[in-house]
Amino acid sequence: MSGSTDTFLPYGSHYVDESDIEAVVDVLKNGPLTCGPKVDEFEAAFARKIGVSDAIVCANGTAALHLACLAAGLQEGDIAIVPAITFLATANAVRMTGAEVCFADVNPTTGLMSPDDLIDAFERSGKRAKAVLPVHMNGQSEHMQDIAAFASRQGMVVISDCCHALGAEYLNSGKPGDGQFEAFGTFSLHPVKSIAMGEGGVVTTNNSAKAHLLRQLRGHAMEKDPGQWSDTQAGTALDGKPNPWYYEMQKLAYNYRATDIQCALGLSQLNKLDGFVEKRRSLAAHYDRQLAHLNNRVRAVRRSNDCVSAWHLYPVLIDFPYCGGDRAGLMEALHASGVGTQVHYVPVSRQPYYVERYGHLNLPGAESYYSQVLSLPIFPAMEPADVDRVVRALAENLGG
Ligand SMILES: *Cc1c(COP(=O)(O)O)cnc(C)c1O
Numbered sequence: 001m002s003g004s005t006d007t008f009l010p011y012g013s014h015y016v017d018e019s020d021i022e023a024v025v026d027v028l029k030n031g032p033l034t035c036g037p038k039v040d041e042f043e044a045a046f047a048r049k050i051g052v053s054d055a056i057v058c059a060n061g062t063a064a065l066h067l068a069c070l071a072a073g074l075q076e077g078d079i080a081i082v083p084a085i086t087f088l089a090t091a092n093a094v095r096m097t098g099a100e101v102c103f104a105d106v107n108p109t110t111g112l113m114s115p116d117d118l119i120d121a122f123e124r125s126g127k128r129a130k131a132v133l134p135v136h137m138n139g140q141s142e143h144m145q146d147i148a149a150f151a152s153r154q155g156m157v158v159i160s161d162c163c164h165a166l167g168a169e170y171l172n173s174g175k176p177g178d179g180q181f182e183a184f185g186t187f188s189l190h191p192v193k194s195i196a197m198g199e200g201g202v203v204t205t206n207n208s209a210k211a212h213l214l215r216q217l218r219g220h221a222m223e224k225d226p227g228q229w230s231d232t233q234a235g236t237a238l239d240g241k242p243n244p245w246y247y248e249m250q251k252l253a254y255n256y257r258a259t260d261i262q263c264a265l266g267l268s269q270l271n272k273l274d275g276f277v278e279k280r281r282s283l284a285a286h287y288d289r290q291l292a293h294l295n296n297r298v299r300a301v302r303r304s305n306d307c308v309s310a311w312h313l314y315p316v317l318i319d320f321p322y323c324g325g326d327r328a329g330l331m332e333a334l335h336a337s338g339v340g341t342q343v344h345y346v347p348v349s350r351q352p353y354y355v356e357r358y359g360h361l362n363l364p365g366a367e368s369y370y371s372q373v374l375s376l377p378i379f380p381a382m383e384p385a386d387v388d389r390v391v392r393a394l395a396e397n398l399g400g
Contacts, residue, residue: 061188064201065093139309167310
């Protein structure tokens with residue numbers, strides 16, 4: 001992982017080396033390209049890494065969220081709670097089942113939905129919400145025990161959106177998505193996340209019946225087990241054996257599969273996860289130290305006491321009016337000095353689709369977080385000197 005001080009620093013970037021390339025080429029040369037052993041190998045390795053009994057790999061993180069919402073039983077007429085600060089897909093996955101979204105506010109210093117934010121949203125849902133999707137924003141989580149306890153008292157299924165949290169750990173024990181606080185965890189393996197699979201997603205669960213259902217929903221719900229067929233006559237040959245071509249579909253499902261090509265890359269990347277996380281944590285710590293010299297004009301997002309993140313993003317909070325500038329201007333100036341930044345995220349409740357559906361919501365924590373947040377470059381190939389360069393560019397463009 002060598003330094004890239006002279007080049008443009010994007011806010012995030014994957015890291016692929018020769019061993020990753022060899023793993024993919026091996027599948028291309030020797031096949032099968034899909035529905036083969038790399039899928040099972042990847043699932044077993046991912047489940048081991050998280051410490052959960054089942055990991056179901058699929059096409060992307062959005063598909064993982066959709067599958068988890070379906071497996072949770074969400075459908076038209078239901079309501080699910082989603083924090084307003086997240087990527088579009090968390091809310092959209094709920095809508096794909098026909099259920100409605102009730103947006104929760106977040107803590108303005110972390111972007112995380114607090115137990116009080118959850119209770120407020122639950123009240124606004126008319127106490128009808130059937131599921132809640134806590135988002136492990138920036139790989140952090142806070143008060144998951146209280147969130148899970150409230151959800152359990154109200155009969156809500158917890159689906160953890162862990163797309164930012166691969167490699168994060170709870171300080172007590174375990175990891176986001178391991179099932180201690182959720183029925184389902186969902187992960188994304190998009191190149192900007194902790195590891196890259198091109199596109200890829202994973203659902204985790206400790207419920208083996210739900211794992212079976214998730215695998216059915218991922219693959220057209222094609223039932224090849226004669227014991228499960230309803231039309232046994234159509235499925236049976238003259239000699240009494242199952243017809244070799246026969247399968248049944250008893251529910252509507254999807255093709256959300258990941259290929260063996262993707263899973264070979266995912267497996268190879270999973271072996272590198274610990275090294276990536278170590279590098280990201282050391283870069284984040286270096287940012288923390290260097291930003292302390294900017295006299296509070298740029299503050300790191302508040303650290304949770306419950307976990308340690310894998311820092312797939314390195315977000316800071318900037319009081320733009322106080323700094324005498326606007327965010328777009330700062331982003332452009334940073335870009336001109338070779339520093340890429342991004343805003344994660346515009347509150348999803350503000351998207352025109354959702355405004356049209358639910359009107360303008362008053363979520364002051366989400367608005368405050370959104371008005372200040374900026375993600376600075378962080379990725380495994382960066383070096384401390386790159387961090388210094390980003391901090392210098394910030395200092396120059398914030399007036400000293
Ligand atoms: C990336 C992301 C997703 C969607 O994952 P894709 O693999 O891009 O479909 C969902 N939720 C969050 C919080 C994400 O960061």
